[in-house]
Amino acid sequence: MSWIRVGFSATKNIIGYTSILPSTGCQGCSTSISPGYSLYQYTQIQSRNYSFVNKVGSDQLWGGVTSVSAAGRKRGRTKSVKRRINLNIGQKIGYGKKGMQLPGLNTWVLTKSNERIKAGSQTDEQYEITLDSIRDFRGSTKKSRLKRKYPNPLNRGYNSSLLNGTSLGMPAPVRDETFEGFDSVLIEGKKVTNITATEGKVFASRALVAVGNGNGLAGFAVAKAKHPEVAAIKARDKAGQRLMFVERYKGHTIHHNTHAEVHCTKLFAKRTYDGHGVVAHKVIKDLCRLSGIKDIYIKLEGNTKNRITMTTAFFNAMTHQETHQELANRTNMHVVEFSEERNNVPVVLASPEDGKVQEKYYGSERDVYDLDTLYTKGKLHWTRPQMRPVWERLRFTSYQRRMAKEFRRRGQHEAQKVRRLCGLEPSKEERMRRDEVPKKEE
Amino acid sequence: MSCNLSKAAFLQTFRKLSCVHSQLLLLRGVHVSQFKPPVVPTDIDPFPLFMEEGVQTILNDITGIDLKKTALLQPKKLPLKPVLRAVPDKELKRLQADSFKKERSKIEQRPPFMRARKEISRELARNPEIAPVMTNNLLFIDTSAFTRSERANKDKVVVVRDTEGTLRTATQEERDRAIQIAFPVRGRTIFPSSFFKPENLHNALQRCRYSYVLDKVCVQYDPDHPEFLRITKEIYDYILERMEFDALRGTRHFGSMAFYLSLCHREYELVLDMLERKLIVDVMDYIRLHRKIHSQEGSKGSLSKPLGYDKKNFEKLMGLYMKRITGNRKKQAEKMVESLLEAGLPEIIKENLSQRELIDSYLKLETNVY
Structure with a gap:
């Protein structure tokens, strides 16, 4: 028997361990191990009741299991290592297997009638069950790393992980001036580096923030700081002091088509009708919201990744507009709007303030004063014409066959509605009756 | 609130009404009043009278041209891009004259007032x-x-x-x-839409969309169709009850309505409305038209020659007109005339005439040449 042999050459700990075995061992094999009892009776048992478990603190103990070396951490071994388990979960001082009453610990010392409560004992059956259930629950759930909390899509910016595109609130007040009604957007937060002689690579963060009140006042600024949030707030307050006024036509769109160019970024802005909405790059959508432009079409060309040039180009285009009144004064002509929605009646938007109106066109002026191309040096932004699909362009036979097949059914859905209104559409039963095939008489 | 409606129904109808005047009427409870709808006289054949040149010019003059009204925003299926242009003075006048002419040609296409057609069976x-x-x-x-x-x-x-x-x-x-x-007519359907049913029609009228409904009726029916006559009569009566003649002024239906009212001897309300708006020249023309329609010779009788538009002639004409009306109405009309005299009648007439001359000058402008 292996355990007997072990008994002879065992260390004292193991002997102590073996001594327990017979009392708890299985009774089914008592016959086979009976010779061992004789040996057991004559050996002298030494036992010293201490273990390293009593001497070493729990933190140190757990450290042996959970810690990773510095080299290992670099290689990402922290991911695979075991996590610490709370062994005391569900336990509470004063509550235990025996649901004892301990006045001052788990009950009041005095009753209502100022009598002392005596410590009493009674068994608590529920205690163990709850403890087990808590431990089971912990075992059943998968232990995972801390999950990132995703912000609500309405609150987050351009990207869920970064702060870009989020609001930073209104800028800090300057003296007694408060920026009520203003809002700000962090357009870009970026880590920038500087290499110094003494320290090597030094990191800093840079923030581009735009502010505006949504009613013609807007501005932007760039600021740097060591911490990204500090840089953002610094830029926000700076932008509050660099406000510009954006001219708008009837408070919804710009006065005329314009363009602006900053370094490699080109920006084309088109005026649109009421209700068109803002169709632009996501950054420029925010800028339009802050400056109060509701209907515009903006196309960016060239470098579309540089957000600083983008914003400068936007503000350049918006602040260099010529209002209709200014145009009328400059040219000594009426500025007139035509639209089919107004039956093509000439609506005079502005006429010269001094009253001196030019009598008639001179020379080739008629071509020049088309306001769509006046401010873009006679050029229009070119849009690619929409291509029809190949089968439609080349008139494939299969396509023509399909169209011929659908010819009868085309537009019937609309026609059915009209018939229903006029009371001509047959009811369901009537149609079923009509569809029934009459039986042939034999 | 002296009307017979329950509170909820009252609020519902009140919100629906877009015009202040009809709202006031509802508040007063007039919609349950004893409004007598006009009766079309059977002895006069209106069509030859209506088509007379003199009558047509009077109807044109009464209607006038209001470019502000035509330039009101009309929702289209697709919002079209507005075009901006810088134009000198002469060019602007040409453009305005162009739209004046277009508007006048639209107004001249007013639906004629006819008798209902006869059934054929041969x-x-x-x-x-x-x-x-x-x-x-x-x-x-x-x-x-x-x-x-x-x-x-x-x-x-x-x-x-x-x-x-x-x-x-x-x-x-x-x-x-x-x-x-x-030979399909554009916009006309073989089976008329349920829009023309009385209950739906009433809904549209409550929103004061008179000219819109009238345009639709003109497309769907011929002017001698009995259904056309029924619907137009309903709308004109509705307007007469509410005194909202201004909603049709400047559109092609104003002339037809004025003719219909005069034919049924209900011209008084329109005259009063014109006096209220200080359109003296229009009143003089309209009374002349009324006298022509109800003269004993009928369509054979010629229009009385246009008198000079001045204070003396106006008083004379109103005196003649006042003889026919009696009772409470007469007092009301007299009061109006008196207040106009106090306000300075010659100046008002001068202003009215200048307004007409402006329209005429625009219509005479040549638009094809720059």
């Missing part, structure tokens, strides 16, 4: 021997030459062969349907 031939072969009615239209779709209804021959074998001219309803199939 048998051409009877051949009962072919009856066993006939399973359906056969309808024949003369499509030999294209005529203008507006005239097609009158010119074309439409004939029906019955299942009993008789050949007869088609009834008016059959004609309408057949001709709409052969």
Whole structure:
């Protein structure tokens, strides 16, 4: 028997361990191990009741299991290592297997009638069950790393992980001036580096923030700081002091088509009708919201990744507009709007303030004063014409066959509605009756 | 709140009403008042009277042209891009004259006021021997030459062969349907939409969309169609009850309405409305028209010569007109005239005339030349 042999050459700990075995061992094999009892009776048992478990603190103990070396951490071994388990979960001082009453610990010392409560004992059956259930629950759930909390899509910016595109609130007040009604957007937060002689690579963060009140006042600024949030707030307050006024036509769109160019970024802005909405790059959508432009079409060309040039180009285009009144004064002509929605009646938007109106066109002026191309040096932004699909362009036979097949059914859905209104559409039963095939008489 | 409606129903109808005047009427409870709808006299044939040149010019003048009204925003299916242009003074005048002319040509196309058409039933031939072969009615239209779709209804021959074998001219309803199939009018449907049902029509009228409904009716029906007469009469009565003549002023339906009111001896309300708006010249013209329509000679009688538009003639004309009206109305009219005299009648007349001259000068401008 292996355990007997072990008994002879065992260390004292193991002997102590073996001594327990017979009392708890299985009774089914008592016959086979009976010779061992004789040996057991004559050996002298030494036992010293201490273990390293009593001497070493729990933190140190757990450290042996959970810690990773510095080299290992670099290689990402922290991911695979075991996590610490709370062994005391569900336990509470004063509550235990025996649901004892301990006045001052788990009950009041005095009753209502100022009598002392005596410590009493009674068994608590529920205690163990709850403890087990808590431990089971912990075992059943998968232990995972801390999950990132995703912000609500309405609150987050351009990207869920970064702060870009989020609001930073209104800028800090300057003296007694408060920026009520203003809002700000962090357009870009970026880590920038500087290499110094003494320290090597030094990191800093840079923030581009735009502010505006949504009613013609807007501005932007760039600021740097060591911490990204500090840089953002610094830029926000700076932008509050660099406000510009954006001219708008009837408070919804710009006065005329314009363009602006900053370094490699080109920006084309088109005026649109009421209700068109803002169709632009996501950054420029925010800028339009802050400056109060509701209907515009903006196309960016060239470098579309540089957000600083983008914003400068936007503000350049918006602040260099010529209002209709200014145009009328400059040219000594009426500025007139035509639209089919107004039956093509000439609506005079502005006429010269001094009253001196030019009598008639001179020379080739008629071509020049088309306001769509006046401010873009006679050029229009070119849009690619929409291509029809190949089968439609080349008139494939299969396509023509399909169209011929659908010819009868085309537009019937609309026609059915009209018939229903006029009371001509047959009811369901009537149609079923009509569809029934009459039986042939034999 | 002295009306018979329950509180909820009252609020519901009140919110629906877009005009202040009808809201006031509802508050006063006038919609349950004893409004007597006008009756069209049977002894006068209105059409030749209406088509007279003098009458037409008066109707044109009364209507006037209001460019602000035509430039009101009308929702289209697709919002079209507005075009901006810088134009000198002469060019602007030319453009304005262009739209004045367009507007006048629209106004001149006012729907004529006619009697309802008569039912046709004429048998051409009877051949009962072919009856066993006939399973359906056969309808024949003369499509030999294209005529203008507006005239097609009158010119074309439409004939029906019955299942009993008789050949007869088609009834008016059959004609309408057949001709709409052969010579379709744009926007007209063979079966009229439920929009023209009284309950739906009332809903549209409550929102004060008179000219919109009238335009739709003009497309769907011919002016001598009994349905056309019924609907237009309903709308005109609705306007008369509420005194909202200004909603139609400047549109092509104003002239027709004024003619209808004058024909039914209900011109008083319109005259009062014109006096209130200080349109003295219009009042003088309109009373002249009224006297012409109800003169004993009828359509044969000529229009009285236009008197000079001044204070003296106005007083004279109003004096003659006042003799016919009696009671409470007379007092009201007298009061109006007095207040106008106090406000300075000659100046008002001068202003009215200058307004007309402005329109005339625009209409005379040559628009094709720069």
